[in-house]
Amino acid sequence: MARVFLVDDHALFRSGVRAELEGHHDIVGESGDAGDAIARIIGSKPDVILLDVHLPGGGGVEVVTRLLPSHPDLRFLALSVSDAPEDVIAVIRAGARGYLTKSIGAAELADAIDRVAAGDAVFSPRLAGFVLDAFAGTIAPAADAEYDQLTPRERDVLRLIARGYTYKEVARELVLGVKTIETHVSAVLRKLQLSNRHELTRWATDRRIL
Amino acid sequence: MARVFLVDDHALFRSGVRAELEGHHDIVGESGDAGDAIARIIGSKPDVILLDVHLPGGGGVEVVTRLLPSHPDLRFLALSVSDAPEDVIAVIRAGARGYLTKSIGAAELADAIDRVAAGDAVFSPRLAGFVLDAFAGTIAPAADAEYDQLTPRERDVLRLIARGYTYKEVARELVLGVKTIETHVSAVLRKLQLSNRHELTRWATDRRIL
DNA sequence: GCCCGCCTCGGGGATCACCCTGAGCGATCC
DNA sequence: GGATCGCTCAGGGTGATCCCCGAGGCGGGC
Secondary structure, three states, X not given: OOEEEEEOOOHHHHHXXXXXXXXXXXXXXXXXXXXXXXXXXXXXXXXXXXXXXXXXXXXXXXXXXXXXXXXXXXXXXXXXXXXXXXXXXXXXXXXXXXXXXXXXXXXXXXXHXXXXXXXXXXXXXXXXXXXXXXXHOOOOOOOOHHHHOOOHHHXXXXXXXXXXXXXXXXHHHHOOOHHHHHHHHHHHHHHHOOOOHHHXXXXXXXXXXX | OOEXXXXXXXXXXXXXXXXXXXXOEEEEEEEOOHHHHHHHHHHHOXXXXXXXXXXXXXXXXXXXXXXXXXXXXXXXXXXXXXXXXXXXXXXHXXXXXXXXXXXXXXXXXXXHHHHHHOOOOEEOOOHHHHHHHHHHHOOOOOOOHHHHOOOHHHHHHHHHHHOOXXXXXXXXXXXXXXXXXXXXXXXXXXXXXXXXXXXXXXXXXXXXXX
């Protein structure tokens, strides 16, 4: 029987969760705001903290970041009405081990708590994909019409410039004249609508072009 | 009925998977090595690729990284005997949407394929935690002795320079003279032991300083 | 054959990046 | 009241970057 601490600013919602979990889990404490929760969670020695993401006084991310470094055994399970990627990624990055939307049923919630307590990670369908996308860096905006406009030679130059090579070094690497490199760089900057090579570096690293 | 491509170097295992999935899924192709799989997957138009992590000729990571950039609709589900964190993280970072150990049962495998095809992510118990740990770890500010040496003003300048601003633009942004910016940049480069602003951009992006 | 895109260079000039020395001002420490 | 540190700015210099002009060769399409 896992010990559960409940953090949510809606008393009625807390009441509902308490009623549904009764008998299967041990509700060792609950709180309606972030600061209060931070102060009281440790003393309650819970196994799992059910955590609303949007809270008065700092939000769920604050609770996780304040407690996890000093108490790495705590398991946080986010439970929110929001299914926005930013919310999911933020709280998972902070160290939560799962994220459920409040549309979940009582039985699934009870099961999810047990799985998190056992060390597993639990997500509502689709939400796990947000985390994996962020992890893999697959925020690639589908069609990159601008990059497609570049000629093969221009892409060669782009890669080297983005690595911090000077024109002279690029010229030596590609066995070309420095003036040729200048021409290519100008074309790249114009086609990508950038104004200097530093923006080009950022542009390339954002798109994982090496 | 999802279209499935099977990549595993053990013919007997492929045979077993095929037998178990028959009727629920459409096995549109299979392969026993990475190079062959890369060449044939596109033509088979699968929804989900079941992928062994350890393969002759490159490994499962190679298959994902070669195909995903040009075909972002493909869903890769890793299926391996290994439950080592390095293997899990590597293939997920490459872009796979799930990871199962081969100890899984036929019914769970069929269910997992459907969930991945539907856009969800699927993990064997405990393995998801590896990914979350690695993900949370990427945010670690990494207390940096060199960065600590920078004065507040120097950090302001660093942030803007790393974004690709010219000295003049930084000066306008901070309401300062261009010469002051030069002084700060020189100090930053010296303290961080870098030689130019290109290295500075890389340094900052590696440490996720915006 | 002609046009067009790509690749390769050149001259010349404006601007930017980086470095050096030096200097005034305010705050803090002792 | 020095000493130190952070912040601000200046002059002067070299090399790198970026742009505008032009030009020749090479291949493919109409």
